[in-house]
Amino acid sequence: MELTGAEIVVRCLEDEGTEMIFGYPGGSSLHIYDALYKQEKVRHILVRHEQAATHAADGYARSTGRTGVVLVTSGPGVTNTVTGIATAYMDSIPMVVISGQVPTQLIGDDAFQEVDAVGITRPCVKHNFLVTDVRDLALTIKKAFFIAASGRPGPVLVDVPKDVTAEKCHYVYPDTIKIRSYQPVRRGHPKQVKRAVDLLLQARRPVIYAGGGIILSDASDELTELVERLNYPCTNTLMGLGGFPASKSQYIGMLGMHGTYEANMVMHECDVMLCVGARFDDRITGDIHKFSPYAKIIHVDIDPSSISKNVAAHIPVVGPAKAILGDMIGFIKSSDRKPDTEAIATWWGQIAQWQAVKCLEFDRNSDKIKPQSVIEMLWQKTGGDAYVCSDVGQHQMWTAQYYHFDKPRHWINSGGLGTMGFGLPSAMGVQLAHPDQQVLCITSDASIMMCIQELSTCMQYRLPVKIFSLNNRYMGMVRQWQEFFYDRRYSNSYLDALPDFVKLAESFGHVGLTVDQPADLEGVIQSALAEKERAVFVDIVTDQTENVYPMIAAGCGHHEMQLRPAAQGQVVEGREIA
Amino acid sequence: MQHIISILLENEAGALSRVAGLFSARGYNIESLTVAPTEDASLSRMTLVTRGSDTVVEQITKQLNKLVEVVKLVDLTEGQHIERELLLVKVEATADTRAQIRDLAEIFHGRIVDVGETTCTVELTGMGEKLDAFLQTLRSTNIVEVVRSGVSGIARGRKALRT
Numbered sequence: 001m002e003l004t005g006a007e008i009v010v011r012c013l014e015d016e017g018t019e020m021i022f023g024y025p026g027g028s029s030l031h032i033y034d035a036l037y038k039q040e041k042v043r044h045i046l047v048r049h050e051q052a053a054t055h056a057a058d059g060y061a062r063s064t065g066r067t068g069v070v071l072v073t074s075g076p077g078v079t080n081t082v083t084g085i086a087t088a089y090m091d092s093i094p095m096v097v098i099s100g101q102v103p104t105q106l107i108g109d110d111a112f113q114e115v116d117a118v119g120i121t122r123p124c125v126k127h128n129f130l131v132t133d134v135r136d137l138a139l140t141i142k143k144a145f146f147i148a149a150s151g152r153p154g155p156v157l158v159d160v161p162k163d164v165t166a167e168k169c170h171y172v173y174p175d176t177i178k179i180r181s182y183q184p185v186r187r188g189h190p191k192q193v194k195r196a197v198d199l200l201l202q203a204r205r206p207v208i209y210a211g212g213g214i215i216l217s218d219a220s221d222e223l224t225e226l227v228e229r230l231n232y233p234c235t236n237t238l239m240g241l242g243g244f245p246a247s248k249s250q251y252i253g254m255l256g257m258h259g260t261y262e263a264n265m266v267m268h269e270c271d272v273m274l275c276v277g278a279r280f281d282d283r284i285t286g287d288i289h290k291f292s293p294y295a296k297i298i299h300v301d302i303d304p305s306s307i308s309k310n311v312a313a314h315i316p317v318v319g320p321a322k323a324i325l326g327d328m329i330g331f332i333k334s335s336d337r338k339p340d341t342e343a344i345a346t347w348w349g350q351i352a353q354w355q356a357v358k359c360l361e362f363d364r365n366s367d368k369i370k371p372q373s374v375i376e377m378l379w380q381k382t383g384g385d386a387y388v389c390s391d392v393g394q395h396q397m398w399t400a401q402y403y404h405f406d407k408p409r410h411w412i413n414s415g416g417l418g419t420m421g422f423g424l425p426s427a428m429g430v431q432l433a434h435p436d437q438q439v440l441c442i443t444s445d446a447s448i449m450m451c452i453q454e455l456s457t458c459m460q461y462r463l464p465v466k467i468f469s470l471n472n473r474y475m476g477m478v479r480q481w482q483e484f485f486y487d488r489r490y491s492n493s494y495l496d497a498l499p500d501f502v503k504l505a506e507s508f509g510h511v512g513l514t515v516d517q518p519a520d521l522e523g524v525i526q527s528a529l530a531e532k533e534r535a536v537f538v539d540i541v542t543d544q545t546e547n548v549y550p551m552i553a554a555g556c557g558h559h560e561m562q563l564r565p566a567a568q569g570q571v572v573e574g575r576e577i578a
Numbered sequence: 579m580q581h582i583i584s585i586l587l588e589n590e591a592g593a594l595s596r597v598a599g600l601f602s603a604r605g606y607n608i609e610s611l612t613v614a615p616t617e618d619a620s621l622s623r624m625t626l627v628t629r630g631s632d633t634v635v636e637q638i639t640k641q642l643n644k645l646v647e648v649v650k651l652v653d654l655t656e657g658q659h660i661e662r663e664l665l666l667v668k669v670e671a672t673a674d675t676r677a678q679i680r681d682l683a684e685i686f687h688g689r690i691v692d693v694g695e696t697t698c699t700v701e702l703t704g705m706g707e708k709l710d711a712f713l714q715t716l717r718s719t720n721i722v723e724v725v726r727s728g729v730s731g732i733a734r735g736r737k738a739l740r741t
Binding site for chain 1: 587588591592595596599603633636637640643644647649
């Protein structure tokens with residue numbers, strides 16, 4: 001059957017099983033929008049800014065594991081997606097962005113709304129394509145979906161000139177595809193896996209350090225089984241939260257710059273480290289020269305270029321976390337060697353001393369609302385079961401610290417790129433994917449303003465997203481760094497002209513609530529969470545001066561954490577255990 | 579240390595810019611780069627000369643391999659190989675000095691490929707050092723223009739970079 005390019009785009013989405021796409025129309029994508037209008041299988045969610053389309057598709061992808069799809073027009077349509085594409089790229093999120101382009105005969109002429117989309121996105125996509133012939137269109141879209149979701153996932157952009165969407169050709173969507181230059185690894189090398197297990201079973205002070213790769217590869221069950229079988233301490237990265245359940249006894253909290261004292265001390269003192277699906281990012285390692293001085297490192301990652309990039313691995317294992325962890329469990333079951341339970345018990349004894357520092361304690365008797373108490377209460381009131389989407393800054397770190405995730409794909413945040421403005425649109429994508437689930441957007445007075453226009457999208461689709469904005473009238477993390485490292489010169493970190501958020505929310509048709517007294521917090525949170533039909537914006541006036549602790553400052557190692565002022569001095573020195 | 583990385587990649591628009599972009603984005607250096615289609619028109623072969631520590635070069639090869647359009651690559655400097663570069667040099671030459679230039683070119687197994695009233699052009703292939711040496715010997719003459727192709731390389735023996 002002959003179809004126009006526009007119809008082919010939409011048919012490809014149908015055949016790919018795409019249930020919804022996020023976008024904004026414009027001149028170059030009008031044919032595609034017309035084809036969308038004439039069908040009912042693919043639902044289009046109209047955002048208010050293309051950046052939000054990418055974040056919404058991203059939230060949809062993170063919470064479902066399916067590929068998020070974005071449709072935008074040429075020029076500013078596509079440049080507005082760059083932040084969202086880069087966000088997805090840094091966190092390895094499967095996404096396909098289809099962008100309109102000026103007609104092929106105008107490309108290079110500086111035509112109206114022309115931009116070199118392939119060139120401008122090249123450094124922040126896994127791959128991208130410019131389709132210049134309608135006969136290549138279906139195959140290219142197939143390739144885009146395959147590349148986006150396989151191997152280490154990532155965003156793929158397909159740029160489609162307007163004339164290509166008007167031309168006709170016979171439509172066939174291939175069932176499978178093989179690309180000779182792109183063959184992702186599907187299993188770990190058995191010899192490497194066995195070597196890894198042998199080393200792991202010899203450990204006396206082990207740690208399992210698990211990242212976003214666990215979530216992306218749906219390997220939570222395997223990780224949980226491995227950790228419980230070995231009874232080794234497990235720490236998750238910011239991206240890995242929920243990958244291993246926080247309620248398990250082996251969980252020692254998040255690691256890194258604002259990780260727990262115990263997790264970072266374990267990282268520093270360990271003799272064997274199993275890193276799965278994480279990449280030794282600078283926010284994790286602290287000063288790289290002081291990183292885990294006694295550790296033999298096993299690094300499991302699907303991307304060979306992540307291995308030995310920042311920290312040399314003694315045993316590299318390339319492949320998907322799920323398959324490799326499964327194989328590791330198999331080897332452990334059949335191995336003659338058993339974990340050294342005595343050494344592990346001693347190790348847990350040491351860890352208990354570090355845990356006794358209670359690094360996440362905070363002032364519970366303050367007359368101001370402590371931001372930590374908000375997150376803790378949200379965790380309690382939602383039964384730890386909500387989808388939690390975060391913006392970027394202090395509130396993000398507090399959410400990571402005080403919302404104890406037991407399930408994967410429930411913690412949605414921009415980890416790698418740290419994109420302020422991510423929270424609300426990503427929450428829309430999550431809510432659309434899970435219409436009957438509680439979806440929270442934890443944000444702040446600064447972050448929320450970066451994509452505030454999406455309150456309108458929430459209204460259009462009646463999305464009952466619960467927005468909790470920790471309002472400290474500052475860019476909190478910027479203020480914290482200025483307090484610590486710039487002698488309290490609060491340069492441009494104060495937000496002087498904030499709107500009345502309650503009225504703002506109401507003007508979009510949502511419920512607006514505000515609270516500034518600790519005693520009122522519980523009631524306000526409960527009534528917000530009880531709202532089933534409408535979005536609720538809760539403006540929470542918090543203690544302006546609260547800082548995120550503990551913290552590894554620049555130039556410090558895991559063992560040199562700064563605790564909250566009230567706890568400084570009770571640091572338990574790490575020591576070598578015989 | 580200098581490394582010569584030979585890459586087979588899809589002969590598609592934009593593939594070259596992905597390689598070049600990777601090097602600039604990650605702060606790797608490119609000393610030279612040559613690229614042309616192979617006997618299979620769907621593939622290009624690129625030879626890239628870079629310099630870096632073992633860790634950096636390991637990252638470079640991994641990052642290159644990660645590019646979707648890269649089919650295969652080899653670091654030629656890891657084994658025995660042949661490397662060649664083409665030099666074209668135009669020098670000022672009158673009837674009086676032309677013979678001297680021809681003699682020099684012959685010593686280096688080069689040839690004169692163009693002669694004009696006041697210039698002549700020499701073609702020379704070889705390892706980079708040989709071309710450097712030849713240019714040194716031309717110091718006394720007036721060089722008008724120099725163009726070098728960058729290194730191409732191939733492994734010795736049976737080893738081959740193919741799909």
